[in-house]
Structures are given as structure tokens and as C-alpha cells.
Amino acid sequence: MMRAAVLGSPISHSLSPRIHNAAYQELGFPGIYTAMEMVDSDFPDFLKSLDTSEWAGLSLTMPLKESALGIVDFVDPVAAQISSGNTVFFDDGKSILCSTDHLAFARIFQNVEISKVAVIGGGGTARAAIGALTGLVPGADVLLRSRDRISKLQQAGLDLKLNFLPLDSSLSDYDLVVSTLPAGAADSLALSVHEGKGTLFEVLYNPWPTALVAKWQELNLPVIDGFTLLVEQALDQIRIMTGREFDYTQMRHFLNELVRAA
Numbered sequence: 001m002m003r004a005a006v007l008g009s010p011i012s013h014s015l016s017p018r019i020h021n022a023a024y025q026e027l028g029f030p031g032i033y034t035a036m037e038m039v040d041s042d043f044p045d046f047l048k049s050l051d052t053s054e055w056a057g058l059s060l061t062m063p064l065k066e067s068a069l070g071i072v073d074f075v076d077p078v079a080a081q082i083s084s085g086n087t088v089f090f091d092d093g094k095s096i097l098c099s100t101d102h103l104a105f106a107r108i109f110q111n112v113e114i115s116k117v118a119v120i121g122g123g124g125t126a127r128a129a130i131g132a133l134t135g136l137v138p139g140a141d142v143l144l145r146s147r148d149r150i151s152k153l154q155q156a157g158l159d160l161k162l163n164f165l166p167l168d169s170s171l172s173d174y175d176l177v178v179s180t181l182p183a184g185a186a187d188s189l190a191l192s193v194h195e196g197k198g199t200l201f202e203v204l205y206n207p208w209p210t211a212l213v214a215k216w217q218e219l220n221l222p223v224i225d226g227f228t229l230l231v232e233q234a235l236d237q238i239r240i241m242t243g244r245e246f247d248y249t250q251m252r253h254f255l256n257e258l259v260r261a262a
Helices: 016-027 040-049 064-070 077-082 100-109 124-133 150-157 211-218 226-242 248-260
Strands: 002-008 031-037 055-060 087-091 094-098 117-120 139-144 161-166 176-179 199-202
Touching (some): 002 016, 016 031, 016 226, 055 064, 055 226, 064 124, 077 100, 087 226, 100 124, 117 124
């Protein structure tokens, strides 16, 4: 029986075990996927202790997406570009970090009309979104609480022209707003939103709805929810960890119904 797990803190709310275990059963993969509370200081020793012949892989959430860069044996070029990785897999006993967040954002953005976009936040998820926007739009506005992550954001965007704005800037004139902040951190923005024209992509799924989502719904504007990102990034993790090929459309439908019934 192979093992896999999602690591982070806090982790008790995670739906990843429900998603992965259902997919493993659907694919006939002999594995079990659990959630493990893990902070930065404990992760290096945990990773070293693993018998990689028994582990299919690891999913990483806060606060490990950035700290893992200096701990694993190899970092995928995209994960290095965006300074963030959410997936560890093993090859010949070596640990490799990649970002299925980036892959998920890229596929989701293909189905959204984008000309003017704002990204709220500057962490690993924001950088994955910005990396996925490269080539789709010439530039993006980034709303930040502080400016200390600007260099990493610019690295993530490659040739994307980024315009950095205060967190309390207006959101009314964008085709797409991507909110990547932790729970509660963007709630004050909702108070200043009185009109809009575009789609809100809220990466959170707990709590739901966030204050921003409630405002978008009040204005009858489209919302992409965090369940969409959760499932989309999981599709690639499932493929990587099981080594099984499957129809993404069918599995996406199956897992979307699963998480929304939870």
C-alpha cells in the first residue's frame, strides 16, 4: 500500500484526503492519502525520514510552499520561477518539487475572458497565478499589503508588466480579479466594492462565501470558487503520484461533485 499526504498548518479543514482517496479508488490505485499537521521547522526531518519506496508523494499547503524550495533535492524550473511548489514526488529516491497550482491556473484561465486583471496578494499562490498569466495578457495589477515580495512577483511574471498597488485599491474596472489572501485578509476590500464588470476568482473554499464573494454575488457577477482550483490542481497531483493516465474531464466532473457534496 503506497502512502501520500497533504502537509501544512492548519490542515484539519483540508478536503485533499477526500479527493485523493476517492480518485485512488476510482483508478484502482493501491494507496492511502492522509492529512498531517506540519510546520516549517519539522518538515526537513520528516522528509529525510521517508522511505521513498513507500511514498507516492506529498501535497504542500501553507506554510510549506516556499520553505520546501530549500529542502528538496530538486526544484522544477516553473516552481523555481514562481518561488513556490505545492507537490513533492520521488524519483530514484530523490525528492522533486513542482507546482500543480501553476498548471491549474493556466487551464482555468483558458476559459476566462481576460484583458485587464488584478491579483490580490503576493504569496506563493499569487505567484503561481501570475506565472500562469504570462503570455495571456501584457500585464497585471497586483494589490499588496506590503512591498517586500515585489522581486519574487516580478520573477514569477517573466515578461509580464506588473503594476503594484495598495491593497485598498478599487476593483471595479477588471475583467478578472484573483484573490489569493488568507481567510479574512481581503474582507475589508468588499466594503469599497460598489460596482464591477468582471469575474472574481476566489482561491479559498473555507470559509465560504468570503466577503468578496458575497459582494460579487450581490452584484450578480460571475465567481470562480476555490473548489475549482482545489480539484484542478489535484488532477495533476493524482496523475503524478499514481503514475496513472486518466480522462481529466471525467475525473474533474467526478471530483467536483464530490467536494461540493462534502
